[in-house]
Amino acid sequence: MPRPTDAQGWLERAQEVADILAVDAVERDRANQAPHTEVQLLKNAGLVTVLGPAAHGGGELPWHVVNKIVRIISRADGSIGQLLGYHYLWAWAVRLVGTDAQIAAVEELYTANSLFFGGAVNPRDGDLSIADEGDTIVFNGRKSFSTGGRVADLTVLEGVLDGTDTHVFAIVPTDQPGIVFAGDWDNLGQRLTESGSVTIQDVQVDWAGAAGFVNKQFQPLVYNTLNVPALQAIFNNIYLGIAEGALDTASAYTREHTRSWPYGGEQKQFGVEEFYVLEGYGDLATKLWADAALIDQIDLEISEVLHAPRESLTARRRGEVAVRVAAGKVRIIEDGLEIATKIYELTGARASANRVGLDIYWRNLRTHSLHDPLPYKKHEVGKYVLVNEIPLPTWYS
Template identity: 50%
Template sequence: MAPSLTGTVTGAFHQETPNPTSDPAVYDIHHQKFTSAGLPSTTEGWLERARSVSEILAEDASARDDQNKSPRAEIALLKSSGLLKLLGPKAFGGGGQGWDVAYKAIREVAKGDGSIGMLLGYHLLWSTTANLVGTDEQKDRFQKTIIENNYFIGGAVNPRDNDLKITDHGDHLIFDGQKHFNTGGVVSDLTVLEGILEGTEDHIFAFVTTVQDGITFAHNWNNVGLRLTESGSIKISQVKVPWVNALGWDIVTHKPNPAILSIPFATLLLPTIQLVFSNFYLGIALGSLQFATNYTKTSTRAWPYGGDNKTSASEEFYILERYGNFFAHLRAAEALVDRAGDEAAKIYAEYGQNREVSERERGELAEWVASTKIVTTDEGLRVTAGVFEVTGSRATGKKVGLDRFWRDIRTHSLHDPVAYKNREVGEFALLDKIPEPTWYT
């Protein structure tokens, strides 16, 4: 999630009382429907499934945001819908779709509920981590485990904090430390950990079972937006990981495999998740415009003192002008985001097996992604704040819930400053410089 203001976790780890959890039974009728229908078999079927989930979540999104319950029910809905399996190989029971489809599904879910769209996006990234930094054996093993068990994956990989400390104990590793932010961990089945092996500068990623004595959640996520993402602090104490689960490492020599971890393909993890961000920003913005449209047509009153008075708000020039402007800019943003998604899917399709993507190809994808981050941040914040201009003062009422869209984008768009993306794209446009891979690039 978003970085800490100081960049490190300081002070003692304080565990607060967990939030009450939402009840998966509230979606029983939908669980039965999705289970009976089975997984979609076409791309359009997957997107229709995402739209169905979005519509279900949108019905009470404002109330759930206000209640701030741990999203057990919402994760159960993602599970029964099959969306957690969208990227998985068909051989293991997955959807066999590409990232272009996954991004669109994330966007659809975020239209109805930004928090759950974000959780779906992070899950799809973390659940395929072994595809990027694992061996072929690890890739197949973890994909099979995740898909066959319909696991939801969380991640405790906030780069702004100190890295977790990893020590070698012969046949296994021990992870220790804490992170100011993790995403979805409280409601996850598996958690991705990342740290540095003691005595080296080498990073290790590993999947671990979430529910265990060594993992403690602070339950301190109560932020202004994305309130249902369970993105609070986490403490890792003596968590044991077999060497065989250290992604991309040689289990005999206890060394990183350079053919996996020292090539540009492994660093695709970063633009992939940055494009996840752009898609749920865009989804949230599109959701806000649709919500505002319905409100304007049913509840906004025409202004009686303009001199060219109309009988309904939807006839007023300034309201039509604003909606037209918002719609056009979001349509342009959607075209850009889809193009970036196509570029990502193309690289995965071409290099997913041989991992031979070049630095240049990786860098050009990163610039497509950086462009989307700039545009979706700027337009997302503008539209989600601007919709109040076309809905009126009564739309600021808490029971309306129109503010949640802006709060969600504002919260996550601080994850990494968009100003650096502007500079990065400027260097690419002016100097033809591709970015050096970092934790945020």
């Protein structure tokens, strides 16, 4: 199908895809099958290439628009929104740490061929070990979870060179004997994210494929550390999309099915006339709209630094952006979980039926929002506010 030519067209395309995904999201979640068809839908729509260069058929969109695409897809299906969001981060990873030649090669490869990224990068597990064998490096190890799994065409690996503290990222083809996915992701929510365990055995990469290395030496930039704020900003939009989907779905149910309470003494005819229902939706909507406004502003800020010259980013600016992203995460997780829970009070007892499927929103948001402890995000924001201290770059900040 023809590709959109501007940001609004891409957002409309994303909504078309979301409308398709929404039809059977609950049924697909329960079936818990690898989402090959869903990823092919993203490819056919062109959504996997929106960050790629226009010269190779990509959309070359700014990040603040790309995050809105993640949000739109997540409204319909949080699992597929997560897959797409992680794909965008890993597609940009070569810009975060790669050389100019590596950036050009990887972006042409994935954009021209509509390839989908996954990542075997889980910092809570031990690092993969990397052996230096002259012209090549060899990855070995295991990760207890990795997003993208069997539906990814390309997999990002990360490990540490044996006998050093030097971390190396590399992008490799997923379909090879040395990468074995267990297919064991069976969690409460985000069930279609292919986030199960993976074993890496003797995966060879030419030194030329070690991201950012020249003559086996890495030249660090502050920009390299934007991977975490960028990914956490994606999380914010996954969570916001899930919360928006929950409120939209509950509202539609209430308009059509929720009955008034017959013992309130006011003889109301429909649920939409109930004071507590109107007040409840009003309360939840005001929180959600405020969260969306905050996240939109944060996305503009991080988009600016992601698209600026890499050498221009200072540690201070990077830290300020990380704090803002953390603030958005605090708000949307707390408000999103409230929304995903309270919608049951506003829709009524019959809405708890499994066929209605309102539980998918709480399950998805609750599962992924455990990615790192929220009190530490509040702590980062508090230190910035009280003592003007920015967080040091870590795997989670």
